[in-house]
Amino acid sequence: MNNIIYLDAAASALKPESVIKAETEFLRDSYANAGRGVCARAVAVDTTVSHVRKKVADFIGAEDETQIIFTSGTTDGMNRIAKIIDNPVSGETLKNKTIMVSDLDHHSARLPFEVLRNSFDCKIVLCPMDRNYNLMCSDLPKADVFVITAMSNVLGVAQDVQGLISAARKKNPNVITIVDAAQYVVHEKIDVQKWNCDFMCFSAHKIGADTGLGVMYIKEPDRWVSPDKFGGGMVSRIVGSAASSNYSVKWETAPAKFEAGTLPLTQIIGLEPAIEHLISHRPNLDLIKYLYDRLSKNENIKVITERDSAMFTFVPKNMHVLDFGVMVGTMGLCLRVGNMCAGWLHNLMELSGTVRISVGSWNTMSDVQKAADIIEGIVK
Ligand SMILES: Cc1ncc(COP(=O)(O)O)c(C=O)c1O
Known part of the structure; x- marks a missing residue:
C-alpha cells in the first residue's frame, strides 16, 4: 500500500500527524462528552470545543464564534440551510421563491435546492457563465436565494464570490446567499465578511481533519427562528407542563440552537491542527x-x-x-x-x-x- x-x-x-496525534490523545487520555457534564473532563472538552470554534471563526473571517455551527460536512450543511431558510415562524418562507444555482455546482450544493422546485413551487434559474465556465457577475437574474460554488471540484478556479454577491444584491437586496466553499477552502483564504454571504459551508475532511465534521457559517443566526434539527443540547427550557396542552419550548441561542445531539468531538479536536497545518502547507x-x-x-x-x-x-x-x-x-x-x-x-x-x-x-x-x-x- x-x-x-x-x-x-x-x-x-x-491526515497530518498533528491531527492523528490530537485525536489519539483525546480518545486515550481526555475523552468526555461536551455540553452536558460538569466534571472536570467534560468542562475541559467544552473549553476545547469553544476554542476550536473561535479558531474556525478566525480562519474564515467571521465576526464571532456564535456564527460557526458544526455539521457533518458540506452536504449536511447545504441540506440544512435549505430547511433553515424556510422559516415560516418569522414569515420567511420559500414558497414560490426564485432560486439561482449554477452548472458549476456539486450535487450536494444544488440538489437540496433543486428539490424545492416541487415541494415549494420554487423557480430555479441559472447563474450565467462565460465561455471558460466562470460565473458571471453581469446579467444575473433576480433571485431570492443564490447558491454559489466558490470553486468547482472539476475546474478548480476560484470564483469572484464577493462580486457575485454584490451583483445579486443589486437586483434584490434581500437575496439569501449561500456559498459552497468545499474546494475553495483548501486553496484560498476565506473571508465571509468581505464576501458578505449569509451562509457558507465546508467539510473538515478536505482540509486534513477527519470525516463526519463540517462547518456551516451563519451570518445572522438569530434571524433564523426555527432550528432544523431537534434534540439534546439545544433546548434552553420547557415552559409549562406537558400535561396541559399549553406549553412551549425555548431554544438555546446559537450555536447550540443548531447543534442538536452529541457533536463529533474527536473530529472537532482534530480540526485545529488541521487548520494550522493547512495554513502553513x-x-x-x-x-x-x-x-x-x-x-x-x-x-x-x-x-x-x-x-x-x-x-x-x-x-x-x-x-x-x-x-x-x-x-x-x-x-x-x-x-x-x-x-x-x-x-x-x-x-x-x-x-x-x-x-x-x-x-x-x-x-x-x-x-x-x-x-x-x-x-x-x-x-x-
Ligand atoms: C465543491 C464540492 N461541494 C460539496 C462537496 C460535498 O462534500 P462532502 O461530501 O464532504 O459533504 C464536495 C465534495 O467533493 C465538493 O467538491
Whole structure:
C-alpha cells in the first residue's frame, strides 16, 4: 500500500500527524462528552470545543464564534440551510421563491435546492457563465436565494464570490446567499465578511481533519427562528407542563440552537491542527502546472482545466475514463474518475466523465512525474 501515489486530495485529504496525534490523545487520555457534564473532563472538552470554534471563526473571517455551527460536512450543511431558510415562524418562507444555482455546482450544493422546485413551487434559474465556465457577475437574474460554488471540484478556479454577491444584491437586496466553499477552502483564504454571504459551508475532511465534521457559517443566526434539527443540547427550557396542552419550548441561542445531539468531538479536536497545518502547507500548485505542461502536449489527452487551476482534469481520447481509472489504479495511482458529482457541468461540457488529479501537502514533484509516466504509457 505504501507504493500508492495518492493524487486525490480534492476528494479527501490525507491526515497530518498533528491531527492523528490530537485525536489519539483525546480518545486515550481526555475523552468526555461536551455540553452536558460538569466534571472536570467534560468542562475541559467544552473549553476545547469553544476554542476550536473561535479558531474556525478566525480562519474564515467571521465576526464571532456564535456564527460557526458544526455539521457533518458540506452536504449536511447545504441540506440544512435549505430547511433553515424556510422559516415560516418569522414569515420567511420559500414558497414560490426564485432560486439561482449554477452548472458549476456539486450535487450536494444544488440538489437540496433543486428539490424545492416541487415541494415549494420554487423557480430555479441559472447563474450565467462565460465561455471558460466562470460565473458571471453581469446579467444575473433576480433571485431570492443564490447558491454559489466558490470553486468547482472539476475546474478548480476560484470564483469572484464577493462580486457575485454584490451583483445579486443589486437586483434584490434581500437575496439569501449561500456559498459552497468545499474546494475553495483548501486553496484560498476565506473571508465571509468581505464576501458578505449569509451562509457558507465546508467539510473538515478536505482540509486534513477527519470525516463526519463540517462547518456551516451563519451570518445572522438569530434571524433564523426555527432550528432544523431537534434534540439534546439545544433546548434552553420547557415552559409549562406537558400535561396541559399549553406549553412551549425555548431554544438555546446559537450555536447550540443548531447543534442538536452529541457533536463529533474527536473530529472537532482534530480540526485545529488541521487548520494550522493547512495554513502553513497549502497544496503546491506547481505540481499541477507540471502536469499541464507535460500532458497537454500529448495528442491522446484532452485537457479540460487551465494551467493555473487548482487541479488537473482531462479526458483520455482513446478509452473510457472508468477503464482508465481501473488501469492507473492497478499501477498504484489514486486519482478520481467519473462525473465527480458534477453532472450538470459534465452535461454542459458534453462529457460523460473526466479524470481529475489533485494534490495535497504530502505530494512531491516525483509523485506527479511518476503519474505522468504512467498516464503517458496507458494512453499511447
Ligand atoms: C465543491 C464540492 N461541494 C460539496 C462537496 C460535498 O462534500 P462532502 O461530501 O464532504 O459533504 C464536495 C465534495 O467533493 C465538493 O467538491
